[in-house]
Amino acid sequence: MHKASALLRNIKSDSIVQMEIIPVTEAEVKAIVMTLKSKNSTGYGGISNKILKHCFHFISKPLTYIFNFSLTAGTFPERCKFAIVRPIYKKGEIKEMNNYRPISLLTAMSKILETIMFNRLEQHLESNSILNKEQFGFRKCVHIENAIFSLTNNILTSLNQRQQVGGIFCDLTKAFDCANHTVFLNKLYYYGIRGKCHCWFQSYLENRKQSVCISPHFLEHNKSSSWETVINGVPQGSILGPLLFII
Numbered sequence: 001m002h003k004a005s006a007l008l009r010n011i012k013s014d015s016i017v018q019m020e021i022i023p024v025t026e027a028e029v030k031a032i033v034m035t036l037k038s039k040n041s042t043g044y045g046g047i048s049n050k051i052l053k054h055c056f057h058f059i060s061k062p063l064t065y066i067f068n069f070s071l072t073a074g075t076f077p078e079r080c081k082f083a084i085v086r087p088i089y090k091k092g093e094i095k096e097m098n099n100y101r102p103i104s105l106l107t108a109m110s111k112i113l114e115t116i117m118f119n120r121l122e123q124h125l126e127s128n129s130i131l132n133k134e135q136f137g138f139r140k141c142v143h144i145e146n147a148i149f150s151l152t153n154n155i156l157t158s159l160n161q162r163q164q165v166g167g168i169f170c171d172l173t174k175a176f177d178c179a180n181h182t183v184f185l186n187k188l189y190y191y192g193i194r195g196k197c198h199c200w201f202q203s204y205l206e207n208r209k210q211s212v213c214i215s216p217h218f219l220e221h222n223k224s225s226s227w228e229t230v231i232n233g234v235p236q237g238s239i240l241g242p243l244l245f246i247i
Contacts, residue, residue: 016192019124021071024116026064030056032115036108044082045107052108067113074199080110082227083210083235104210104237114239117200121193122243130191131246138242176245177233181205187247208235 036049087100136147158165208230215222234241
């Protein structure tokens with residue numbers, strides 16, 4: 001068993017309530033769709049956010065039914081698990097692979113369903129005070145300035161008290177790609193995400209597919225790899241990815 005999973009077995013979790021499945025309403029789905037950026041780019045599904053917004057009035061009821069079925073059944077739609085990965089150039093030598101950042105193009109339907117579950121999971125984490133107050137990344141109303149202030153304040157306070165100060169800094173490069181699914185699912189169970197909710201997240205992580213697509217300037221058409229199964233990590237560019245990462 002992974003060490004992180006073993007540690008959870010020694011900690012009591014009786015005070016954490018179990019997360020309940022809250023049905024989604026048509027109004028909530030509409031509000032989420034309206035917040036999507038009106039982009040023409042498409043993922044595996046071939047439907048852009050712009051098209052989805054234009055025709056939402058006609059498909060709002062079936063979409064709401066599908067999303068509620070997903071939540072109550074504890075399954076994430078298989079067709080929403082396909083991600084087209086495009087390498088985005090960051091800096092440095094243009095021919096060096098490490099100088100590119102992978103961005104996952106997900107389906108529009110996937111982002112809506114992820115947002116629905118994100119809202120419920122975030123509410124559960126906040127209401128049970130699960131996330132550590134020193135966790136500054138990927139949280140509402142918490143910014144890098146808060147982390148800088150906390151760090152400098154602790155250092156200066158210790159120095160004023162004539163204490164020695166030391167620091168350990170970890171490089172989290174490609175950390176999203178290395179997140180262990182087993183550890184994550186065990187932590188979710190410990191934090192009260194059980195039953196159908198736990199099944200939903202397991203389904204969300206399992207059997208995800210990705211294909212890398214590149215468009216070099218010297219080629220007329222894009223070049224894509226074959227579809228491969230993702231066994232670790234959370235999808236870059238996803239709605240749930242950052243929240244799952246800090247958990």
